[in-house]
Amino acid sequence: MSTDTSSGSAEETPSRAELAARVDELEEQLAAVSADSDDDDGKKMSIIATKGTLDMAYPPLILASTAAAFGYEVTVFHTFWGLDILHEERSRDLQLSSVGNPNMPVPNVVGALPGMDRVTTKLMEKRIDDNETATIEELIETSLEMGVEFQACQMTIELMDYDEADFYDGVTTGVGAATAIQDMADADIQLLI
Amino acid sequence: MSSKYDITETLDVKGASCPMPVVKTKSAIDDLAAGEVLEVLATDSGSMSDIAGWADGTAGVELLSQEEGDGVYRHYVRKAE
Structure with a gap:
Protein backbone atom coordinates (compact mmCIF):
# COMPACT_ATOMS: atom_id res chain seq x y z
CA MET A 1 0.00 0.00 0.00
CA SER A 2 2.77 2.45 0.73
CA THR A 3 4.27 1.78 -2.66
CA ASP A 4 1.48 3.75 -4.23
CA THR A 5 3.05 6.68 -6.03
CA SER A 6 -0.07 8.41 -7.26
CA SER A 7 0.20 11.21 -4.69
CA GLY A 8 3.12 13.25 -3.45
CA SER A 9 4.94 10.99 -1.01
CA ALA A 10 6.52 13.98 0.76
CA GLU A 11 3.04 14.87 2.15
CA GLU A 12 2.70 11.33 3.54
CA THR A 13 -0.97 11.12 2.70
CA PRO A 14 -2.54 8.36 4.83
CA SER A 15 -3.73 5.37 2.86
CA ARG A 16 -7.35 4.31 2.72
CA ALA A 17 -6.56 1.40 5.04
CA GLU A 18 -4.88 3.68 7.57
CA LEU A 19 -7.85 6.03 7.51
CA ALA A 20 -10.25 3.13 7.97
CA ALA A 21 -8.22 1.92 10.95
CA ARG A 22 -8.25 5.42 12.42
CA VAL A 23 -12.02 5.67 11.98
CA ASP A 24 -12.46 2.31 13.70
CA GLU A 25 -10.27 3.48 16.57
CA LEU A 26 -12.26 6.72 16.99
CA GLU A 27 -15.57 4.90 16.80
CA GLU A 28 -14.40 2.60 19.56
CA GLN A 29 -13.40 5.59 21.74
CA LEU A 30 -16.72 7.30 21.05
CA ALA A 31 -18.62 4.17 22.06
CA ALA A 32 -16.62 4.00 25.29
CA VAL A 33 -17.30 7.66 26.05
CA SER A 34 -21.05 7.33 25.41
CA ALA A 35 -21.17 4.16 27.52
CA ASP A 36 -19.53 6.08 30.36
CA SER A 37 -21.93 8.97 30.10
CA ASP A 38 -24.85 6.53 29.98
CA ASP A 39 -23.71 5.18 33.33
CA ASP A 40 -23.73 8.71 34.64
CA ASP A 41 -27.04 9.54 33.07
CA GLY A 42 -29.00 8.70 36.22
CA MET B 1 -66.16 14.58 32.81
CA SER B 2 -63.37 12.10 33.09
CA SER B 3 -64.67 9.84 30.38
CA LYS B 4 -62.52 11.55 27.78
CA TYR B 5 -59.68 9.21 28.67
CA ASP B 6 -59.61 5.46 28.91
CA ILE B 7 -58.62 5.30 32.57
CA THR B 8 -56.81 2.17 33.70
CA GLU B 9 -56.38 3.04 37.36
CA THR B 10 -57.60 5.70 39.78
CA LEU B 11 -55.40 6.82 42.66
CA ASP B 12 -57.25 8.52 45.50
CA VAL B 13 -54.92 10.72 47.54
CA LYS B 14 -57.64 13.03 48.83
CA GLY B 15 -56.58 14.42 52.20
CA ALA B 16 -52.90 13.67 51.70
CA SER B 17 -50.50 16.59 51.51
CA CYS B 18 -47.05 17.19 50.07
CA PRO B 19 -45.08 15.10 49.17
CA MET B 20 -47.52 12.19 49.11
CA PRO B 21 -49.59 13.04 45.99
CA VAL B 22 -46.44 13.06 43.83
CA VAL B 23 -44.78 10.12 45.57
CA LYS B 24 -47.89 7.94 45.32
CA THR B 25 -48.48 8.99 41.72
CA LYS B 26 -44.98 7.82 40.86
CA SER B 27 -45.54 4.45 42.56
CA ALA B 28 -48.90 4.00 40.84
CA ILE B 29 -47.54 4.86 37.38
CA ASP B 30 -44.75 2.32 37.90
CA ASP B 31 -47.41 -0.39 38.14
CA LEU B 32 -49.01 0.58 34.82
CA ALA B 33 -48.09 -0.66 31.36
CA ALA B 34 -47.02 1.67 28.55
CA GLY B 35 -49.95 3.64 27.14
CA GLU B 36 -52.16 3.20 30.20
CA VAL B 37 -53.71 6.21 31.92
CA LEU B 38 -53.71 7.00 35.64
CA GLU B 39 -56.31 9.28 37.20
CA VAL B 40 -55.19 10.99 40.41
CA LEU B 41 -57.72 12.55 42.78
CA ALA B 42 -56.26 15.01 45.28
CA THR B 43 -57.42 17.76 47.60
CA ASP B 44 -53.97 19.30 48.01
CA SER B 45 -53.98 22.50 45.93
CA GLY B 46 -50.20 22.21 45.64
CA SER B 47 -50.70 19.02 43.66
CA MET B 48 -51.55 21.11 40.55
CA SER B 49 -48.05 22.56 40.38
CA ASP B 50 -46.30 19.54 41.90
CA ILE B 51 -47.70 16.87 39.60
CA ALA B 52 -47.18 19.10 36.56
CA GLY B 53 -43.56 19.68 37.60
CA TRP B 54 -43.02 16.03 38.33
CA ALA B 55 -44.46 14.94 34.96
CA ASP B 56 -42.31 17.53 33.18
CA GLY B 57 -39.13 16.39 34.89
CA THR B 58 -39.75 12.67 34.66
CA ALA B 59 -38.97 10.56 31.62
CA GLY B 60 -41.65 8.17 30.43
CA VAL B 61 -44.74 10.00 31.67
CA GLU B 62 -47.07 12.43 29.95
CA LEU B 63 -49.48 14.76 31.72
CA LEU B 64 -52.68 14.71 29.66
CA SER B 65 -54.60 17.29 31.66
CA GLN B 66 -55.48 18.67 35.08
CA GLU B 67 -58.94 19.72 36.24
CA GLU B 68 -60.35 21.35 39.32
CA GLY B 69 -63.87 21.03 40.62
CA ASP B 70 -65.78 20.51 43.86
CA GLY B 71 -62.57 20.91 45.84
CA VAL B 72 -60.95 17.98 44.05
CA TYR B 73 -57.98 18.25 41.75
CA ARG B 74 -57.95 15.62 38.99
CA HIS B 75 -54.78 14.76 37.17
CA TYR B 76 -54.51 12.48 34.15
CA VAL B 77 -51.12 10.98 33.54
CA ARG B 78 -50.24 8.53 30.80
CA LYS B 79 -47.31 6.18 30.94
CA ALA B 80 -45.41 6.78 27.69
CA GLU B 81 -45.10 4.05 25.06
Missing part, protein backbone atom coordinates in the same frame (compact mmCIF):
# COMPACT_ATOMS: atom_id res chain seq x y z
CA LYS A 43 -29.57 11.86 38.24
CA LYS A 44 -28.27 11.80 41.80
CA MET A 45 -29.03 13.77 44.95
CA SER A 46 -27.03 13.76 48.15
CA ILE A 47 -28.45 15.20 51.39
CA ILE A 48 -26.65 15.57 54.70
CA ALA A 49 -29.20 15.61 57.55
CA THR A 50 -27.80 17.11 60.75
CA LYS A 51 -30.88 18.19 62.72
CA GLY A 52 -33.20 16.08 64.82
CA THR A 53 -36.04 18.38 65.85
CA LEU A 54 -39.54 17.57 64.60
CA ASP A 55 -39.61 20.54 62.22
CA MET A 56 -36.15 19.90 60.79
CA ALA A 57 -36.76 16.19 60.25
CA TYR A 58 -39.28 16.94 57.50
CA PRO A 59 -37.26 18.75 54.79
CA PRO A 60 -34.70 15.98 54.12
CA LEU A 61 -37.41 13.29 54.01
CA ILE A 62 -39.81 15.28 51.81
CA LEU A 63 -37.04 16.20 49.38
CA ALA A 64 -35.59 12.67 49.37
CA SER A 65 -38.91 10.96 48.60
CA THR A 66 -39.85 13.58 46.00
CA ALA A 67 -36.47 13.34 44.25
CA ALA A 68 -36.87 9.55 44.20
CA ALA A 69 -40.24 10.08 42.49
CA PHE A 70 -38.38 12.13 39.85
CA GLY A 71 -36.07 9.17 39.29
CA TYR A 72 -33.11 10.49 41.27
CA GLU A 73 -30.82 8.07 43.03
CA VAL A 74 -30.90 9.57 46.54
CA THR A 75 -28.65 9.12 49.53
CA VAL A 76 -29.29 10.85 52.86
CA PHE A 77 -26.34 10.83 55.23
CA HIS A 78 -27.54 11.32 58.81
CA THR A 79 -25.10 12.69 61.31
CA PHE A 80 -25.30 14.15 64.83
CA TRP A 81 -28.92 14.91 65.76
CA GLY A 82 -30.02 13.94 62.28
CA LEU A 83 -29.36 10.37 63.36
CA ASP A 84 -32.48 10.48 65.56
CA ILE A 85 -34.63 10.59 62.40
CA LEU A 86 -33.45 7.06 61.55
CA HIS A 87 -33.65 5.80 65.14
CA GLU A 88 -36.86 3.78 65.20
CA GLU A 89 -37.82 4.68 68.77
CA ARG A 90 -36.52 8.24 68.92
CA SER A 91 -37.98 9.16 65.50
CA ARG A 92 -41.47 8.72 66.96
CA ASP A 93 -40.68 11.18 69.73
CA LEU A 94 -38.91 14.06 68.00
CA GLN A 95 -39.38 17.35 69.83
CA LEU A 96 -40.09 20.91 68.79
CA SER A 97 -38.85 23.83 70.88
CA SER A 98 -40.16 27.36 70.78
CA VAL A 99 -36.97 28.65 72.40
CA GLY A 100 -34.88 30.49 69.85
CA ASN A 101 -37.74 30.43 67.37
CA PRO A 102 -39.50 33.82 67.33
CA ASN A 103 -42.05 32.51 64.81
CA MET A 104 -43.63 30.32 67.46
CA PRO A 105 -46.59 31.84 69.31
CA VAL A 106 -44.85 31.36 72.66
CA PRO A 107 -42.49 33.97 74.15
CA ASN A 108 -38.97 32.63 74.79
CA VAL A 109 -39.24 33.19 78.56
CA VAL A 110 -42.37 31.04 78.67
CA GLY A 111 -40.98 28.51 76.21
CA ALA A 112 -37.98 27.98 78.43
CA LEU A 113 -40.14 26.79 81.34
CA PRO A 114 -39.93 23.09 82.20
CA GLY A 115 -42.28 20.97 80.09
CA MET A 116 -42.93 23.64 77.46
CA ASP A 117 -41.14 21.73 74.65
CA ARG A 118 -43.56 18.89 75.34
CA VAL A 119 -46.49 21.30 74.94
CA THR A 120 -45.28 22.87 71.69
CA THR A 121 -44.47 19.40 70.33
CA LYS A 122 -47.98 18.16 71.15
CA LEU A 123 -49.51 21.21 69.43
CA MET A 124 -47.41 20.56 66.33
CA GLU A 125 -48.25 16.86 66.33
CA LYS A 126 -51.94 17.74 66.50
CA ARG A 127 -51.60 20.06 63.52
CA ILE A 128 -49.73 17.37 61.59
CA ASP A 129 -52.53 14.96 62.39
CA ASP A 130 -55.33 17.43 61.55
CA ASN A 131 -53.75 18.31 58.21
CA GLU A 132 -53.06 14.69 57.38
CA THR A 133 -49.43 15.59 56.89
CA ALA A 134 -47.37 12.41 56.66
CA THR A 135 -45.63 11.37 59.88
CA ILE A 136 -41.86 11.01 60.01
CA GLU A 137 -42.25 7.24 60.16
CA GLU A 138 -44.48 7.20 57.06
CA LEU A 139 -42.00 9.35 55.16
CA ILE A 140 -39.12 7.05 56.08
CA GLU A 141 -41.03 3.90 55.10
CA THR A 142 -42.15 5.51 51.82
CA SER A 143 -38.66 6.74 51.01
CA LEU A 144 -37.18 3.30 51.68
CA GLU A 145 -39.80 1.72 49.40
CA MET A 146 -38.79 4.17 46.70
CA GLY A 147 -35.16 3.18 46.95
CA VAL A 148 -33.77 6.11 48.98
CA GLU A 149 -30.59 5.07 50.76
CA PHE A 150 -30.46 6.27 54.36
CA GLN A 151 -27.00 6.21 55.87
CA ALA A 152 -26.28 6.44 59.59
CA CYS A 153 -22.92 8.02 60.39
CA GLN A 154 -20.89 5.40 62.26
CA MET A 155 -18.93 7.93 64.30
CA THR A 156 -22.16 9.52 65.60
CA ILE A 157 -23.71 6.10 66.35
CA GLU A 158 -20.80 5.45 68.68
CA LEU A 159 -20.75 8.99 70.06
CA MET A 160 -24.47 8.77 70.97
CA ASP A 161 -24.02 5.21 72.19
CA TYR A 162 -26.73 3.92 69.85
CA ASP A 163 -26.92 0.34 68.63
CA GLU A 164 -27.05 -0.51 64.94
CA ALA A 165 -30.20 -2.52 65.64
CA ASP A 166 -31.96 0.66 66.87
CA PHE A 167 -32.41 1.93 63.32
CA TYR A 168 -35.13 1.23 60.78
CA ASP A 169 -34.62 -1.89 58.67
CA GLY A 170 -32.86 -0.95 55.48
CA VAL A 171 -30.74 1.83 56.99
CA THR A 172 -27.07 1.59 56.00
CA THR A 173 -24.61 1.71 58.90
CA GLY A 174 -20.83 1.57 58.95
CA VAL A 175 -20.35 4.65 56.80
CA GLY A 176 -18.38 7.84 57.36
CA ALA A 177 -17.57 11.24 55.93
CA ALA A 178 -15.62 9.77 53.00
CA THR A 179 -18.76 7.99 51.81
CA ALA A 180 -20.69 11.24 52.07
CA ILE A 181 -18.01 13.15 50.13
CA GLN A 182 -18.05 10.51 47.41
CA ASP A 183 -21.84 10.73 47.13
CA MET A 184 -21.72 14.53 47.02
CA ALA A 185 -19.02 14.50 44.34
CA ASP A 186 -21.17 12.24 42.15
CA ALA A 187 -24.43 14.09 42.81
CA ASP A 188 -26.26 16.68 40.73
CA ILE A 189 -27.83 18.17 43.88
CA GLN A 190 -26.12 18.40 47.25
CA LEU A 191 -27.87 19.73 50.35
CA LEU A 192 -26.90 20.20 53.97
CA ILE A 193 -29.96 20.33 56.18
Whole structure:
Protein backbone atom coordinates (compact mmCIF):
# COMPACT_ATOMS: atom_id res chain seq x y z
CA MET A 1 0.00 0.00 0.00
CA SER A 2 2.77 2.45 0.73
CA THR A 3 4.27 1.78 -2.66
CA ASP A 4 1.48 3.75 -4.23
CA THR A 5 3.05 6.68 -6.03
CA SER A 6 -0.07 8.41 -7.26
CA SER A 7 0.20 11.21 -4.69
CA GLY A 8 3.12 13.25 -3.45
CA SER A 9 4.94 10.99 -1.01
CA ALA A 10 6.52 13.98 0.76
CA GLU A 11 3.04 14.87 2.15
CA GLU A 12 2.70 11.33 3.54
CA THR A 13 -0.97 11.12 2.70
CA PRO A 14 -2.54 8.36 4.83
CA SER A 15 -3.73 5.37 2.86
CA ARG A 16 -7.35 4.31 2.72
CA ALA A 17 -6.56 1.40 5.04
CA GLU A 18 -4.88 3.68 7.57
CA LEU A 19 -7.85 6.03 7.51
CA ALA A 20 -10.25 3.13 7.97
CA ALA A 21 -8.22 1.92 10.95
CA ARG A 22 -8.25 5.42 12.42
CA VAL A 23 -12.02 5.67 11.98
CA ASP A 24 -12.46 2.31 13.70
CA GLU A 25 -10.27 3.48 16.57
CA LEU A 26 -12.26 6.72 16.99
CA GLU A 27 -15.57 4.90 16.80
CA GLU A 28 -14.40 2.60 19.56
CA GLN A 29 -13.40 5.59 21.74
CA LEU A 30 -16.72 7.30 21.05
CA ALA A 31 -18.62 4.17 22.06
CA ALA A 32 -16.62 4.00 25.29
CA VAL A 33 -17.30 7.66 26.05
CA SER A 34 -21.05 7.33 25.41
CA ALA A 35 -21.17 4.16 27.52
CA ASP A 36 -19.53 6.08 30.36
CA SER A 37 -21.93 8.97 30.10
CA ASP A 38 -24.85 6.53 29.98
CA ASP A 39 -23.71 5.18 33.33
CA ASP A 40 -23.73 8.71 34.64
CA ASP A 41 -27.04 9.54 33.07
CA GLY A 42 -29.00 8.70 36.22
CA LYS A 43 -29.57 11.86 38.24
CA LYS A 44 -28.27 11.80 41.80
CA MET A 45 -29.03 13.77 44.95
CA SER A 46 -27.03 13.76 48.15
CA ILE A 47 -28.45 15.20 51.39
CA ILE A 48 -26.65 15.57 54.70
CA ALA A 49 -29.20 15.61 57.55
CA THR A 50 -27.80 17.11 60.75
CA LYS A 51 -30.88 18.19 62.72
CA GLY A 52 -33.20 16.08 64.82
CA THR A 53 -36.04 18.38 65.85
CA LEU A 54 -39.54 17.57 64.60
CA ASP A 55 -39.61 20.54 62.22
CA MET A 56 -36.15 19.90 60.79
CA ALA A 57 -36.76 16.19 60.25
CA TYR A 58 -39.28 16.94 57.50
CA PRO A 59 -37.26 18.75 54.79
CA PRO A 60 -34.70 15.98 54.12
CA LEU A 61 -37.41 13.29 54.01
CA ILE A 62 -39.81 15.28 51.81
CA LEU A 63 -37.04 16.20 49.38
CA ALA A 64 -35.59 12.67 49.37
CA SER A 65 -38.91 10.96 48.60
CA THR A 66 -39.85 13.58 46.00
CA ALA A 67 -36.47 13.34 44.25
CA ALA A 68 -36.87 9.55 44.20
CA ALA A 69 -40.24 10.08 42.49
CA PHE A 70 -38.38 12.13 39.85
CA GLY A 71 -36.07 9.17 39.29
CA TYR A 72 -33.11 10.49 41.27
CA GLU A 73 -30.82 8.07 43.03
CA VAL A 74 -30.90 9.57 46.54
CA THR A 75 -28.65 9.12 49.53
CA VAL A 76 -29.29 10.85 52.86
CA PHE A 77 -26.34 10.83 55.23
CA HIS A 78 -27.54 11.32 58.81
CA THR A 79 -25.10 12.69 61.31
CA PHE A 80 -25.30 14.15 64.83
CA TRP A 81 -28.92 14.91 65.76
CA GLY A 82 -30.02 13.94 62.28
CA LEU A 83 -29.36 10.37 63.36
CA ASP A 84 -32.48 10.48 65.56
CA ILE A 85 -34.63 10.59 62.40
CA LEU A 86 -33.45 7.06 61.55
CA HIS A 87 -33.65 5.80 65.14
CA GLU A 88 -36.86 3.78 65.20
CA GLU A 89 -37.82 4.68 68.77
CA ARG A 90 -36.52 8.24 68.92
CA SER A 91 -37.98 9.16 65.50
CA ARG A 92 -41.47 8.72 66.96
CA ASP A 93 -40.68 11.18 69.73
CA LEU A 94 -38.91 14.06 68.00
CA GLN A 95 -39.38 17.35 69.83
CA LEU A 96 -40.09 20.91 68.79
CA SER A 97 -38.85 23.83 70.88
CA SER A 98 -40.16 27.36 70.78
CA VAL A 99 -36.97 28.65 72.40
CA GLY A 100 -34.88 30.49 69.85
CA ASN A 101 -37.74 30.43 67.37
CA PRO A 102 -39.50 33.82 67.33
CA ASN A 103 -42.05 32.51 64.81
CA MET A 104 -43.63 30.32 67.46
CA PRO A 105 -46.59 31.84 69.31
CA VAL A 106 -44.85 31.36 72.66
CA PRO A 107 -42.49 33.97 74.15
CA ASN A 108 -38.97 32.63 74.79
CA VAL A 109 -39.24 33.19 78.56
CA VAL A 110 -42.37 31.04 78.67
CA GLY A 111 -40.98 28.51 76.21
CA ALA A 112 -37.98 27.98 78.43
CA LEU A 113 -40.14 26.79 81.34
CA PRO A 114 -39.93 23.09 82.20
CA GLY A 115 -42.28 20.97 80.09
CA MET A 116 -42.93 23.64 77.46
CA ASP A 117 -41.14 21.73 74.65
CA ARG A 118 -43.56 18.89 75.34
CA VAL A 119 -46.49 21.30 74.94
CA THR A 120 -45.28 22.87 71.69
CA THR A 121 -44.47 19.40 70.33
CA LYS A 122 -47.98 18.16 71.15
CA LEU A 123 -49.51 21.21 69.43
CA MET A 124 -47.41 20.56 66.33
CA GLU A 125 -48.25 16.86 66.33
CA LYS A 126 -51.94 17.74 66.50
CA ARG A 127 -51.60 20.06 63.52
CA ILE A 128 -49.73 17.37 61.59
CA ASP A 129 -52.53 14.96 62.39
CA ASP A 130 -55.33 17.43 61.55
CA ASN A 131 -53.75 18.31 58.21
CA GLU A 132 -53.06 14.69 57.38
CA THR A 133 -49.43 15.59 56.89
CA ALA A 134 -47.37 12.41 56.66
CA THR A 135 -45.63 11.37 59.88
CA ILE A 136 -41.86 11.01 60.01
CA GLU A 137 -42.25 7.24 60.16
CA GLU A 138 -44.48 7.20 57.06
CA LEU A 139 -42.00 9.35 55.16
CA ILE A 140 -39.12 7.05 56.08
CA GLU A 141 -41.03 3.90 55.10
CA THR A 142 -42.15 5.51 51.82
CA SER A 143 -38.66 6.74 51.01
CA LEU A 144 -37.18 3.30 51.68
CA GLU A 145 -39.80 1.72 49.40
CA MET A 146 -38.79 4.17 46.70
CA GLY A 147 -35.16 3.18 46.95
CA VAL A 148 -33.77 6.11 48.98
CA GLU A 149 -30.59 5.07 50.76
CA PHE A 150 -30.46 6.27 54.36
CA GLN A 151 -27.00 6.21 55.87
CA ALA A 152 -26.28 6.44 59.59
CA CYS A 153 -22.92 8.02 60.39
CA GLN A 154 -20.89 5.40 62.26
CA MET A 155 -18.93 7.93 64.30
CA THR A 156 -22.16 9.52 65.60
CA ILE A 157 -23.71 6.10 66.35
CA GLU A 158 -20.80 5.45 68.68
CA LEU A 159 -20.75 8.99 70.06
CA MET A 160 -24.47 8.77 70.97
CA ASP A 161 -24.02 5.21 72.19
CA TYR A 162 -26.73 3.92 69.85
CA ASP A 163 -26.92 0.34 68.63
CA GLU A 164 -27.05 -0.51 64.94
CA ALA A 165 -30.20 -2.52 65.64
CA ASP A 166 -31.96 0.66 66.87
CA PHE A 167 -32.41 1.93 63.32
CA TYR A 168 -35.13 1.23 60.78
CA ASP A 169 -34.62 -1.89 58.67
CA GLY A 170 -32.86 -0.95 55.48
CA VAL A 171 -30.74 1.83 56.99
CA THR A 172 -27.07 1.59 56.00
CA THR A 173 -24.61 1.71 58.90
CA GLY A 174 -20.83 1.57 58.95
CA VAL A 175 -20.35 4.65 56.80
CA GLY A 176 -18.38 7.84 57.36
CA ALA A 177 -17.57 11.24 55.93
CA ALA A 178 -15.62 9.77 53.00
CA THR A 179 -18.76 7.99 51.81
CA ALA A 180 -20.69 11.24 52.07
CA ILE A 181 -18.01 13.15 50.13
CA GLN A 182 -18.05 10.51 47.41
CA ASP A 183 -21.84 10.73 47.13
CA MET A 184 -21.72 14.53 47.02
CA ALA A 185 -19.02 14.50 44.34
CA ASP A 186 -21.17 12.24 42.15
CA ALA A 187 -24.43 14.09 42.81
CA ASP A 188 -26.26 16.68 40.73
CA ILE A 189 -27.83 18.17 43.88
CA GLN A 190 -26.12 18.40 47.25
CA LEU A 191 -27.87 19.73 50.35
CA LEU A 192 -26.90 20.20 53.97
CA ILE A 193 -29.96 20.33 56.18
CA MET B 1 -66.16 14.58 32.81
CA SER B 2 -63.37 12.10 33.09
CA SER B 3 -64.67 9.84 30.38
CA LYS B 4 -62.52 11.55 27.78
CA TYR B 5 -59.68 9.21 28.67
CA ASP B 6 -59.61 5.46 28.91
CA ILE B 7 -58.62 5.30 32.57
CA THR B 8 -56.81 2.17 33.70
CA GLU B 9 -56.38 3.04 37.36
CA THR B 10 -57.60 5.70 39.78
CA LEU B 11 -55.40 6.82 42.66
CA ASP B 12 -57.25 8.52 45.50
CA VAL B 13 -54.92 10.72 47.54
CA LYS B 14 -57.64 13.03 48.83
CA GLY B 15 -56.58 14.42 52.20
CA ALA B 16 -52.90 13.67 51.70
CA SER B 17 -50.50 16.59 51.51
CA CYS B 18 -47.05 17.19 50.07
CA PRO B 19 -45.08 15.10 49.17
CA MET B 20 -47.52 12.19 49.11
CA PRO B 21 -49.59 13.04 45.99
CA VAL B 22 -46.44 13.06 43.83
CA VAL B 23 -44.78 10.12 45.57
CA LYS B 24 -47.89 7.94 45.32
CA THR B 25 -48.48 8.99 41.72
CA LYS B 26 -44.98 7.82 40.86
CA SER B 27 -45.54 4.45 42.56
CA ALA B 28 -48.90 4.00 40.84
CA ILE B 29 -47.54 4.86 37.38
CA ASP B 30 -44.75 2.32 37.90
CA ASP B 31 -47.41 -0.39 38.14
CA LEU B 32 -49.01 0.58 34.82
CA ALA B 33 -48.09 -0.66 31.36
CA ALA B 34 -47.02 1.67 28.55
CA GLY B 35 -49.95 3.64 27.14
CA GLU B 36 -52.16 3.20 30.20
CA VAL B 37 -53.71 6.21 31.92
CA LEU B 38 -53.71 7.00 35.64
CA GLU B 39 -56.31 9.28 37.20
CA VAL B 40 -55.19 10.99 40.41
CA LEU B 41 -57.72 12.55 42.78
CA ALA B 42 -56.26 15.01 45.28
CA THR B 43 -57.42 17.76 47.60
CA ASP B 44 -53.97 19.30 48.01
CA SER B 45 -53.98 22.50 45.93
CA GLY B 46 -50.20 22.21 45.64
CA SER B 47 -50.70 19.02 43.66
CA MET B 48 -51.55 21.11 40.55
CA SER B 49 -48.05 22.56 40.38
CA ASP B 50 -46.30 19.54 41.90
CA ILE B 51 -47.70 16.87 39.60
CA ALA B 52 -47.18 19.10 36.56
CA GLY B 53 -43.56 19.68 37.60
CA TRP B 54 -43.02 16.03 38.33
CA ALA B 55 -44.46 14.94 34.96
CA ASP B 56 -42.31 17.53 33.18
CA GLY B 57 -39.13 16.39 34.89
CA THR B 58 -39.75 12.67 34.66
CA ALA B 59 -38.97 10.56 31.62
CA GLY B 60 -41.65 8.17 30.43
CA VAL B 61 -44.74 10.00 31.67
CA GLU B 62 -47.07 12.43 29.95
CA LEU B 63 -49.48 14.76 31.72
CA LEU B 64 -52.68 14.71 29.66
CA SER B 65 -54.60 17.29 31.66
CA GLN B 66 -55.48 18.67 35.08
CA GLU B 67 -58.94 19.72 36.24
CA GLU B 68 -60.35 21.35 39.32
CA GLY B 69 -63.87 21.03 40.62
CA ASP B 70 -65.78 20.51 43.86
CA GLY B 71 -62.57 20.91 45.84
CA VAL B 72 -60.95 17.98 44.05
CA TYR B 73 -57.98 18.25 41.75
CA ARG B 74 -57.95 15.62 38.99
CA HIS B 75 -54.78 14.76 37.17
CA TYR B 76 -54.51 12.48 34.15
CA VAL B 77 -51.12 10.98 33.54
CA ARG B 78 -50.24 8.53 30.80
CA LYS B 79 -47.31 6.18 30.94
CA ALA B 80 -45.41 6.78 27.69
CA GLU B 81 -45.10 4.05 25.06
